[in-house]
Amino acid sequence: MIIWPLHSLKDCGSALCFKSLRTPALLYMAKTGHNARPREVRIYSLNLPIVETANMKRGGCILKALAIVLSLQMEGDRLSVPQNPEDQSQRSSISSAGPRNHDVLVYLVDDTVVRLTVDNLSSVTAQELHRIVSETLQLPEDAQEIFALWLVSPVLELQLKPKHQPYKLCRQWQDLLFRFTSCSADDILEDEPSLQFRRDIFFPKRKEVQIQDEDVLRLLFEEAKYNILEGRYPWDLSDCEELGALICRINLGPFDPKQHTACFLKERLDSFLPSHLCRRGHGLLSALWKRGATRLPADEQGLLRAFQRVPEEDSACEDRAALRQLYRAYLQKCHLLPYYGCAFFSGEIDKPAQGLLHRGGRKAVTVAISLEGVYIIDSKEKHVLLGLRFQELSWDHTFPSEEEHILWLEFDGENEGTPVNKLLKVYSKQAELMSSLIEYCIELNSSLEGQDPESAPREAPPSSEARNPPFDRRTHKLQRQNSVICSRIQHLATIDYVEEGKEIKRVKPRRTTSFFGRQLSNAPTSYSAVRAAENLEQG
Structure with a gap:
């Protein structure tokens, strides 16, 4: 068994590049004078599953510091490439400043850079780093609950928990991209996260x-x-x-x-x-x-x-x-926007079929999740396709074998004037993250509602600034049917069903026991039970 970082293979000879649907890898082959080929290749890439492939073609070395483990049974000689301890992966937010000190760059949203020098960076938690940033910016103590540290790249945004260790997550970033994005192998290798100081999505507007x-x-x-x-x-x-x-x-x-x-x-x-x-x-x-x-x-x-x-x-x-x-x-x-302060995820939904010869295909969407609900936004047209508060939906996350991750959203609607239940499928490798965030937001809202009136946070009396806004209060345009923040259910390809799932009945079904078991159960509702049909169409 041989272990080495890929960047140590530079200028050591020719290489064979293995490509599979699961993860990229590279097998070094020495110039031994004969064409030795492996009979079995097992590739371990960090924490990813084992990948086996027999499809090989020649390619250049990928000079990236992604450690892999190769177990080879070869007919010819075996080659061991020593590790170079001086070769280190460089991250955009971390650089070495000494044996134990490291320079950490924390970015604000306006691209302002906050440069910090941190001891024992590998063990520093997000909470400790957050405190250092707040002190550097001379922010008040309540900034601890207003802001949070994020790891951000063009393809993935993650808010860190206080116990998370940013340095270790940076080192695992390629694993996270493989797990939660559909990026190509080259994009995964090229992508680097930055550490950003942003608003905490769990900080309420009130x-x-x-x-x-x-x-x-x-x-x-x-x-x-x-x-x-x-x-x-x-x-x-x-x-x-x-x-x-x-x-x-x-x-x-x-x-x-x-x-x-x-x-x-x-x-x-x-x-x-x-x-x-x-x-x-x-x-x-x-x-x-x-x-x-x-x-x-x-x-x-x-x-x-x-x-x-x-x-x-x-x-x-x-x-x-x-x-x-x-x-x-x-x-x-x-604050009038329901998705203010939300977290963003990428995904796709089915387009409605427009004819027998024209397949619907898929539409790229952004899923915005806040403390108030879930919002599906058209990534191209920049308007809301569907907005649901938590008491208006049920949801689930499924990952069938050899199929895509799906976030299911169930909500009430109409089909030719008849009340029905609607199912929307959101295809995304981030569906697991979305489902967990929805569940946590519902639990958080329930805990806040259960607080005693004396301990629950109260609204501050309106200030003179709030009583005299800069613009005259006119009728808000949020209720306009053509507003970009209004739902466009007619643009969605949903699965419509009622009780028994066989025919549309005139009696409106209830969702107290939904097709999905995951919903806001303590919210008042006027719906009766819906039984999932065995022949329910799945797509």
């Missing part, structure tokens, strides 16, 4: 409205702004223009008609509005977009009008009280 510290409000504002501008928080154009006007006021100061013209804002439109809403191109391309778009693109005129409507106080923009009010106004408006 507590956030009580925050007075300017630094905490600024961090929350930067994160909310990032999620709005990146389209992670879908919202209507008019609402995004109001939020963009607040960003203009914070970054540019009070409105100046001589300086803040339409041309001035047009050059910086992406800094204030989501890029998917901004008008692109000129002439014919712009006209074609306007004809084919489902909603009007943003332009500088709407942002300019919203900027002009931002009320001004006596204090200047640099005044800390004025900035605190602007941060709070931005966050209060974002």
Whole structure:
């Protein structure tokens, strides 16, 4: 049995690259003068299952520090490649600064870097590192429950528990990608996580409205702004223009008609509005977009009008009280979104069939889970396909043999005017994470509801800032049927069934004993039992 890191194979000879559906691996072959081939290959990649393959082809060495174990029975000579202890894997957030000290880079959402020097990094927990970051940023003590440490890459985002050890999770990142993503072998080897300081998804909005510290409000504002501008928080154009006007006021100061013209804002439109809403191109391309778009693109005129409507106080923009009010106004408006402060997961759902000759295929979606519920967001169109509060759904996670991970969501709906139960399948290797988070959020909400009135957190009395928001309270557009945050059940391919699963009956079924046993059982409901039929269609 031979153990070595792959990067130690550099310039040692030719190599055979093994590729399988499970995990990539590499077998080194020495230039011994004969074509020795293994009769049996068993490949262990860290904590992954055993992989056996006989399909081999020549390829270059992959210079990555992923340790593997090879057990070989060969007809020719056996080669042992010694380990090089000086070769170490480099992570984007960790670098060595001495025998026992390490430099740790913690990133804020606005790409600000917090550089720390930590002793015994391999044993430091997320809670200890969180405390060091909070002290470095001079945040108040309650920042421990407001923020959390995350490991983030373009393909996976994980909030760390206080007991987690970030260094060890970084070393296991490729295992996590293999388990929870559908990335290719090359993408897994290239991906590296960064350690980020973000909002804790379990911090309730009712507590956030009580925050007075300017630094905490600024961090929350930067994160909310990032999620709005990146389209992670879908919202209507008019609402995004109001939020963009607040960003203009914070970054540019009070409105100046001589300086803040339409041309001035047009050059910086992406800094204030989501890029998917901004008008692109000129002439014919712009006209074609306007004809084919489902909603009007943003332009500088709407942002300019919203900027002009931002009320001004006596204090200047640099005044800390004025900035605190602007941060709070931005966050209060974002609180209207049901998926504010959520965790994001990637997945796919079935498209509805559009004809006999046109298969539906699949649609890429983002699954947003917060303390309030589960929301399925169209990753391309940036609008909500389905929004369910926990008391409105049942769920389960299945992983049939040799099939995909599926998160099942069950909810009430209609089929040609008849009340039915609907099943939605979300295909994702992160379904296990989603199911666990849903269960934990329900348990957390139940424990908070069971608290004594005296011990339960109370809402702070509304401040003058809350009584006088920067914009006049108009009828919110959240109830508009064409709003991007309204569910679009007609765009979903669901399995509809009623009691016995054979025919649609006129009596509305209940879900107190659901097709799935996992649901919010203590919530009041008016549904009767549903029995799962043996011949229920599974897809």
